[in-house]
Amino acid sequence: MSRLRGSVTIDDVARHVGVAKGTVSRVLNNYTDISDSTRKRILKAVQDLGYQPSATARNLKRGRQDTLGIIIPVGHGNGADPFLAEFIDGIARALDELGLDLLVTTAHSRDHVIQTLKRLIARRKVDGFIVTRTEVDDPRIAYLNELNFPFVAHGRTGDPSGYAWFDIDNEATFADGVRHLYSLGHERIGFVGGSLDLNFARQRREGYRQGLEALGVRHDPDLETIQTISEEGGLAGAEALLSQAAPPTAMLCATDALAIGVVQFCRKLGLKAGSDVTVIGYDGLPVGEYLDPPLTTYSQSAQEAGGRVARMLIDLLDGKEPQTLQALAKARLIRRASDGAPSMTSDALANVLRDRLNQQPPSGSKGE
Amino acid sequence: MSRLRGSVTIDDVARHVGVAKGTVSRVLNNYTDISDSTRKRILKAVQDLGYQPSATARNLKRGRQDTLGIIIPVGHGNGADPFLAEFIDGIARALDELGLDLLVTTAHSRDHVIQTLKRLIARRKVDGFIVTRTEVDDPRIAYLNELNFPFVAHGRTGDPSGYAWFDIDNEATFADGVRHLYSLGHERIGFVGGSLDLNFARQRREGYRQGLEALGVRHDPDLETIQTISEEGGLAGAEALLSQAAPPTAMLCATDALAIGVVQFCRKLGLKAGSDVTVIGYDGLPVGEYLDPPLTTYSQSAQEAGGRVARMLIDLLDGKEPQTLQALAKARLIRRASDGAPSMTSDALANVLRDRLNQQPPSGSKGE
DNA sequence: AAGTGTTCCAAAACCGGTTTCGGAAGTCAA
């Protein structure tokens, strides 16, 4: 009969038992107005025939898809983010328990993201979205809010009211970073930050400043630098901070990518991170473990975050108010080997650097 | 009227124009039996009302979902694979052009994979699957073949006939690796492989052997070791090969994870990869760039592979025969800095190693 | 015996599209 491979429909079950298909449906949806004997006969038939309802047909009537969407932004060709891979893993695990699924799409520009959002919503392919890498002024969030379409953000925007989000307490974490460095004995603590368009970058700088203030250390603007978030940015940032008359003995970096660049710059100058100078990153990237020395960094569990965000979205779809779905978590310090007590004062460091910066070869030639 | 936010249905459009909804549908599906004037009026109304057909309703009738599925296997808690992140990116890009979407699920055990497969098929949520990390005897492929459900594998199984796949020519690539090492001057070339349950691991060892044979170099079983694919496996593999009387001066590794372990073991012994000993990996992991020295490796573009596999699956759904959809690609050698001409003979190396292996401290303490 | 509830389920409407069927109107040749 049915030309689709083995697909058993509700009609097949109904016919097999000799009842109306509505009755089968009611049994499967736990209505109470079915006699025990009929219920049993139907359940047996469902078993025997291996019937599973078609998600499509059910969704058409119900108006739900049992599918959540995530749109991952990807740069031009430059691979995907390992954080996102784990994040998605966390989401998928959480959804699996509830029989929901995750639709993953990538978008390569700001316009493309909105366009994809629009398509997925109009075509009704998903019930809600998970938005990652929020910006201070995020067009996706504006769009979804306007449509009143359910979503949860991983990370906040400039105005974090009125929608559901889960975020790391960047301020507290970076203030903690400053405290940690200070307790190691560092007094000149630098900060290598990222573009202030990104909300988290702004918050991390704020946390750095708050940390200093809490300790009563004067905030020196020369110890702060803003770079693009990349290894190159880290190189530039380290150069900017270290070539000063009174360089920092420790550098707190907004991301691991920046920290990796900083460590590289230090190595080029023959400085060893962890003893000559201290570097701390943020992200807990696996790459950090293989660095020389292994990078000390703050980390949140991406998988945990994914699960958390997914559960929040489900709550939202169940009717909870977005305002009640806002949560902060703190990142954990993973001490590896790029931090330690200062081996020399800022002045001594400046002396060492003065010579080396001059004789520094133009490029990273390895020598024999 | 409609209680769903702004959702315009085909009926709205039909009413607005004053035609039957079937007519609207025919216009949108490019039927030819519609007069130009009617077509224009309808298209205008579609524009004006911002109508987009509901994927759900369309799928119900069509029996297609315009959605492909991928199930990523994840170990217990130990993060996701960066390769897969890029692979998914490649798939998503290819699908985006055609308006298809990708459903991503994770599974944490063999049974769970089959179970998820079953659910997704029975519920008719996807039209086809992409299967990654194939095993020599892969239950997923057996299951899908049995059901005659469309899928494309990334990687082959022991019996690669009868289904669509895309794979790297592991044999050719590893034979090429041997040739490369030989041309650098290495004569004792080792191989650190992975569990032979994994099909690619088997093929890579085969390629290694073929490479030797093609050069007329005698195959020495002592130069081959099989380890679990991980950094630890690499450490163990390096120890096994290097502690012999006639150690290899170069080691070809089945994956980057193994190669990373090998490099680490060498470093612990004070050997520098790229000069004292040569190490080549496979995977092109970004991590490799940050290694000291940066790892020379073979790589396929994960993104490209994803796109390729996605397009194959689409062809399959369009009715192409699976047998015509089988393709091999060759990996590219990315020369970084862990390979080079041998700086000493196997004998000399053995001498150096003899001392160092004895005075080797039990654990990886860094010293000052 | 008639009226009033329950209990249980069949039948039909509905979700929003696609596709089939058939017929009205117009065109053209005979």
Next chain:
DNA sequence: TTGACTTCCGAAACCGGTTTTGGAACACTT
């Protein structure tokens, strides 16, 4: 003028579920 074809489109069936409606059968009052 009539018959045969086209052209174009309305009406209805259909996909496979869920939900509403309504009524048969039975038990229980009064």
